[in-house]
Amino acid sequence: SQKIEQNSEALNIQEGKTATLTCNYTNYSPAYLQWYRQDPGRGPVFLLLIRENEKEKRKERLKVTFDTTLKQSLFHITASQPADSATYLCALGYNTDKLIFGTGTRLQVFP
Amino acid sequence: KAGVTQTPRYLIKTRGQQVTLSCSPISGHRSVSWYQQTPGQGLQFLFEYFSETQRNKGNFPGRFSGRQFSNSRSEMNVSTLELGDSALYLCASSLGTGLSYNEQFFGPGTRLTVL
Numbered sequence: 001s002q003k004i005e006q007n008s009e010a011l012n013i014q015e016g017k018t019a020t021l022t023c024n025y026t027n028y029s030p031a032y033l034q035w036y037r038q039d040p041g042r043g044p045v046f047l048l049l050i051r052e053n054e055k056e057k058r059k060e061r062l063k064v065t066f067d068t069t070l071k072q073s074l075f076h077i078t079a080s081q082p083a084d085s086a087t088y089l090c091a092l093g094y095n096t097d098k099l100i101f102g103t104g105t106r107l108q109v110f111p
Numbered sequence: 112k113a114g115v116t117q118t119p120r121y122l123i124k125t126r127g128q129q130v131t132l133s134c135s136p137i138s139g140h141r142s143v144s145w146y147q148q149t150p151g152q153g154l155q156f157l158f159e160y161f162s163e164t165q166r167n168k169g170n171f172p173g174r175f176s177g178r179q180f181s182n183s184r185s186e187m188n189v190s191t192l193e194l195g196d197s198a199l200y201l202c203a204s205s206l207g208t209g210l211s212y213n214e215q216f217f218g219p220g221t222r223l224t225v226l
Contacts, residue, residue: 030211031211031212032211032212034214034215036215036217041219042219042220043115043201043203043217043218043219043220044154044201044215044217045217046214046215046216049212049214051212089153089154091154093210093211093212094211095211096208096209096210096211096212097159097166097167097208097209097210097211098167098210098211099156099210099211099215100156101146101153101154101155101156102153103152103153104153
């Protein structure tokens with residue numbers, strides 16, 4: 001079965017630096033890859049979607065890369081702020097109807 | 112536009128009881144999905160409904176069931192509750208079907224505790 005790996009340990013970085021979160025998967029490459037942000041006590045919020053034929057996608061301070069050879073997606077937040085502190089989830093989309101979520105990585109940005 | 116709403120927000124039940132959770136999607140959204148979130152397993156897909164039909168089902172026992180009404184509102188039912196059912200139950204809606212490529216809009220969740 002498909003396995004998704006996101007760093008279970010929290011990522012701590014200083015304000016202003018670039019945060020890089022990793023999403024690795026085994027077996028089959030997804031057609032789509034989505035990234036979500038989740039704050040404590042709230043539901044996930046969609047951030048970005050990247051397709052398998054796209055290498056990179058950007059939105060404001062966010063950047064996602066997708067490498068089907070390495071079976072990896074990287075999620076970058078540039079000029080990070082304390083307000084970016086949250087758990088970030090990657091989700092792999094297969095065919096049309098299958099979306100599998102990773103367990104998420106907690107990001108802590110300190111001043 | 113109002114977001115996805117879920118009721119109740121918190122629920123405490125005892126083993127063996129049953130529970131019904133409710134979800135109202137964003138106006139105009141016809142796809143509603145349900146997920147179970149626990150610290151160890153993360154977000155696990157339960158099922159998806161579109162136009163009152165179940166289109167997808169995850170690997171959960173038959174004690175977990177759902178339905179969708181003509182106004183796209185959805186309910187999820189868990190019968191014969193077990194301790195392991197304690198979790199955050201999240202509902203998500205999207206404009207069209209196609210979980211893999213459609214942005215999912217999540218509600219705040221219902222925190223279920225089974226004693």
